[in-house]
Amino acid sequence: MIRFDDRRLDAGELFSLASQMRTEGRLGADLARAHALRLADPAEMIAAFLLIRAEGGSVMPLHASTPEPAARRVALAAGCESLTFGRGPATTLEPKTRRPAGDHSLIQTSSGTTGEAKIIARSFADIETEIASYTDFFAAARDLTPVVACPVSHSYGLICGLLAGLVRGAEPLVIAPDNPKYVLAKLTEIERPVLYAAPALLHVAARFLKPGETIHAAMTSGTVLPAPWFETIRARTGLLFQQYGCSEAGVVALNQDLRETQAMGRPLPHLKVEAGTPEKPAPILVETASGTVDTQDLGHFAPDGTLNFDARLDDTIIVSGLNVYPREVEDVALTMPGVADAVVFGLDDHLAGGRVVLLFDGAKSVEETELAAWCGERLAAHQRPREIRRVSEIPRGPTGKISRREVRARVLSENL
Structure with missing residues (x-):
């Protein structure tokens, strides 16, 4: 049910x-x-x-x-x-x-090193193995009812919130994440709910709680919580969990008592995970039944075996827990007549975690507002640029490649 x-x-x-x-x-x-x-x-x-x-x-x-x-x-x-x-x-x-x-697969997209989306297909047999491992390992959730306030088109809501909940014998509740007050009202209808939501929604919901009210349990995933968000959510949540994973491997690690934002938790038992040390972080590699997955993240293991996240190695922009791939946004912008070149990267956003920034070079007749409207008609809400700037030239290397990290740094220093 x-x-x-x-x-x-x-x-x-x-x-x-x-x-x-x-x-x-x-x-x-x-x-x-x-x-x-x-x-x-x-x-x-x-x-x-x-x-x-x-x-x-x-x-x-x-x-x-x-x-x-x-x-x-x-x-x-x-x-x-x-x-x-x-x-x-x-x-x-x-x-x-x-x-x-x-x-016989679940097909999703993941980011390549250039920011271009790549297709990831995971067999349903592999997903069943993941769910069995996840539900067995996640002891703290065995008597909790999942409230899925995130898209069921994404593996976080679909696999972890809904399908895993069904395997545990729970009756998952799927609700729209648009209205934090509505989400909080629905939580009161369930005796022991665990809220699956994007970090931004958890933060806003925690701030909407009245004095003395708390969220019974919540799961966060998709991006490391900013310290102020973590403090707010932690103070108003009884049980706070965090999970870490990737499209190729599913859930990799699970923290059943989140006390530090970068602590992703212990690896699930069906996986073998490699990472660095606190002194020397290294790429997080995950060995699955289908092969080794390079997560494109840097991390380390704490002495107690907890996997810690240190930094992302790719250019993916995380907006409200959803991946934005720069190449897809650039491709849309470049289809507008008059736009000669474009580059997309992410900046931090205190509400959504990240925001999409688009720089373009083109004819003087192209207005930023027109380009924003063009992209708005052709991209999902989380993909749409929130900031668009005209530049005289998009900086490229000798081979024609763009370093998004360099562009971002130059924008932050106002040197572009």
Whole structure:
């Protein structure tokens, strides 16, 4: 049983909902193939996901704010053969490279070293292993009810909040994360809730609590909490957890009593994790059944075996717990007539954790407001640049590559 706001649906009702979508032509013809889903209704998203998984197909859930051109672009890149977008009929796709027959995976995106999104497919068998390890290891959550106030299109909400909760025998509650006061009200309806949410929502919700009120339990993930946020959340939360992972390996480590923001916790038992020492951090490498994953992060193990995060090695921008890949934003900006060159990077943001900044070089007729509108129509909400600046030239190295870290440093020093 899963609750979607005030609507309870059991397995049979979810499959009936998905079957209705199929009858209406809203799902691809052959569910044993790969399908992208961009649905605003989380009940429809989960119903379609479960049906396609049961039929032996692969699923690529997309964030509900993703515009249709962006959804189509990433679905084609992933080898999907259909796109379900909103309440319209499914669109048949013709990818250059189709996923192999018998592929049975959850398809997501992750960042490469250049900031360009890359396609990650994890088999459902691997995900079942992760969930079994996660639920067995996460002893503190065994009698808690997950309240998933984050997108179920993302593995954090889908796997850790919803699917793991079902395996524990809980009745997960899926709610929209837009209104912190609504989230807090829903928490009061459950005896022992654990809130799965982005750090920004946890921070705002903690500040909205009245004197004497607390959040029973909460999970944070996606980015290291800024110290002031951590202090606020920690003071108003009974049990505070943190998990660390990546798209290729799933959850890597789990902290069941968060006391220091950089402490990611102990590695899950089904994984072997390598990192550095407090004196000499090193790349965090994760050995899975499918091979070794380089997380592109620097970290170290404390003497007690806790994995600590030190820094990111890639250029991914984290906005409210969601990944933004600079190359995707740049590609959209460069399609606007008059824009000659562009670079995207992230700056810290006290509300969302990070904000997207776009520098561009182009014709004088291109106004920043026009470019903002252009991007707004073609990018998901978390991908849209919050700051756009015109520059005389985008700095590039001898080989034509852009160092985003250098650009960011020059902007912060006002030397660009």
